[in-house]
Amino acid sequence: MQKEEDQQLFEKSIRFLGKSLGATELSFSNIEVLTAEKRMGYSRCITIFIRLSQGVLDQIKYEPTQTYFSHYRTVNRLIDDITLRLSLFLEDRGYPSLAIPASQSVADPNDAFTGAFQHKTGAVLSGEGWIGRSALFIHRNYGPRVRLGTVLTNAPLTVGVPTTRSECGTCRACVTACPAMAIEGQLWELGLPRNALYDAYSCSQHMKDAYKHIGRGAVCGLCMVACPVGKE
Ligand code: SF4
Numbered sequence: 210m211q212k213e214e215d216q217q218l219f220e221k222s223i224r225f226l227g228k229s230l231g232a233t234e235l236s237f238s239n240i241e242v243l244t245a246e247k248r249m250g251y252s253r254c255i256t257i258f259i260r261l262s263q264g265v266l267d268q269i270k271y272e273p274t275q276t277y278f279s280h281y282r283t284v285n286r287l288i289d290d291i292t293l294r295l296s297l298f299l300e301d302r303g304y305p306s307l308a309i310p311a312s313q314s315v316a317d318p319n320d321a322f323t324g325a326f327q328h329k330t331g332a333v334l335s336g337e338g339w340i341g342r343s344a345l346f347i348h349r350n351y352g353p354r355v356r357l358g359t360v361l362t363n364a365p366l367t368v369g370v371p372t373t374r375s376e377c378g379t380c381r382a383c384v385t386a387c388p389a390m391a392i393e394g395q396l397w398e399l400g401l402p403r404n405a406l407y408d409a410y411s412c413s414q415h416m417k418d419a420y421k422h423i424g425r426g427a428v429c430g431l432c433m434v435a436c437p438v439g440k441e
């Protein structure tokens with residue numbers, strides 16, 4: 210009983226720290242279903258979710274805005290700050306931990322646009338949402354209008370139940386909205402590779418060609434604002 214209470218207190222302190230630093234939500238998942246290489250030897254994943262500003266997103270009509278571009282980068286900095294502090298908090302308590310950068314591409318012969326550990330993987334395994342036709346993570350409460358961060362750890366955590374199927378139903382709003390025709394329109398299920406859902410190269414190239422005036426590496430976001438999930 211005492212052990213159970215200590216565990217609850219420990220998890221509460223992680224959630225409290227994350228939220229007090231600016232995370233909208235936190236979730237925990239078991240990543241032992243992945244290869245040891247993919248999960249870098251860790252067994253648990255903490256995913257943090259940061260809701261994007263509605264005021265900023267409301268300005269996106271036919272193309273991204275400079276304000277959105279700046280917001281995207283600001284949120285990434287906030288994510289890196291929160292995940293670093295969470296990982297240090299866990300290490301101070303004796304649990305090996307690793308904060309994954311919010312936005313980072315690593316050399317992968319199969320996917321030039323992938324990170325060291327995909328934030329979406331932890332989010333899906335925690336059961337907080339699914340992967341949309343757009344290949345974006347769709348949070349049950351906020352839709353795709355969230356950015357994700359990850360801490361890998363060996364701390365004992367009570368984990369969520371993984372999502373295994375898409376809940377997009379018959380909706381195709383993001384497919385229609387994409388100016389690069391990069392979204393294939395398929396429904397996701399657990400294990401489906403990202404490139405079966407969307408063409409990351411076409412998406413990136415369109416952003417470079419069409420939105421150079423907005424900023425280097427600008428993100429479009431039209432598939433995100435088109436999604437009805439989580440809209441009030
Ligand atoms: S970010 Fe823009 S170009 Fe890329 S998939 Fe979404 S709508 Fe298409």
Ligand code: SF4
Pocket residue numbers: 340341342343347376377380381382383384435436437438
């Ligand atoms: S816009 Fe529709 S199809 Fe696309 S991710 Fe959202 S719910 Fe799924």
